[in-house]
Amino acid sequence: MNKQAVFAEGFWHNNTIFVQLLGMCPLLGVTTSAENGFWMGAATLLVLLSSNLVVSMVRGVIPKNVRIPAYITIIAALVTVVGMAMNAWVHSMYLILGLFIPLIVVNCSILGRAEAFASKNSIVDSLVDALAVGLGFTLALLLLGGVREMLGQGKLFGFPVFGTSYPDVLMFVLPPGAFIALGFILAGINLINRQMAARTAAAKKAQVMRAEAGSVGTASVGVEAG
């Protein structure tokens, strides 16, 4: 499979958050700051990579009828491992994200990738897919966390960006702010996608017209010759 196409699909065209609107729970819950968003994204990415790797390794071995319980067992074990590792080595982040880490298990995008991709594709392709989807998810969390932190507290990664006189807009720290910010981000992304689509369509149209003009030219030449 074309690695670049797999990556583009997972990272952008089929982005878990921006396009599929899956995994909203961690998205809205932890994105009160860019840093929280980043670490939640990193944890999810790690789980995705390992779950896609394992599922792709055991594809064909696991009987079809029990694949979902098997995948969920694998994912739950991996999430627990990531949670323990964070507790041990990034303890301060674990204290903030603690509640949300177990919820990675039920992030449907992870079981979704295992079922829809890793169980049918090679190990390398599955890793590329996991990387793309995980990075896309991290990008979304980072973006939303950054926007909320900036608008809500006037800071980015804990550093003031709007000066000290910035009045904190509490709404963006609270859950409604997450929905509102996400809505604007989605609108922006749709705008970008539409413009990109329009540009490719225009390019294609121009090409077709050129081709048509060419063929008309030859046809008329043919008529003349006839």
Add this chain to the structure above:
Amino acid sequence: MVMIAEWMMMFDREQLRMVLALFVVAVIAAVLLGLTNMATRKPIAMAQKQTLQRALQQVLPEHNNDPQAQVIDVDGFAIYPAREHGVLAGLAWQVIAPDGYSGAIRILVGVHPDGRILAIRVIYNKETPGLGDGIVHNKAWVNSFRGRGLEGVRWKVKKDGGDFDQFTGATISPRAVVKAVKGALIFYRDKRAVIMRRLSGKLSRKVKAPPPRNQSVM
């Protein structure tokens, strides 16, 4: 054995394959979890100890002992003593305010042996960011507990006729903290003799001079 063999006969090959697959997956997952637990147990304990250590540093006066090594248990409270050259300089323990705005708030209180607050530090909360979590970030408010004892202090927020500020838009969180800290001081007053007896094996009863009020924290 025969019975198990007969029982196994009831399944066809496909079913056995399913059972086996799930069994193997579960065993591997269990082994993985066990190994991870073994590998992370020590670092986790150390990280927790360090987190507690940092919090203790913030609520206890200068000391040259290891409060975590000399912890005593009184009525289920782990009490950490701070000693300077063997003289008791302060005590710290954790209290829980069950009535926060969103769930329990855990507070580490540092108390001078004379029964006045040295410092408090919220170590766990789920209060609203930007409103109730002022109990963590509002330094002036946190410092307003310094030097306060049970005597002559109205342990309520101002809205309830007390001596402690509430925050604009957030009364519940400070109210819960004030109540819990007051509870800690009452606990100390009632259990002081027990605490001192438990500690006295290892230290003299001499007490350092109380700290000046409203001294800055950091």
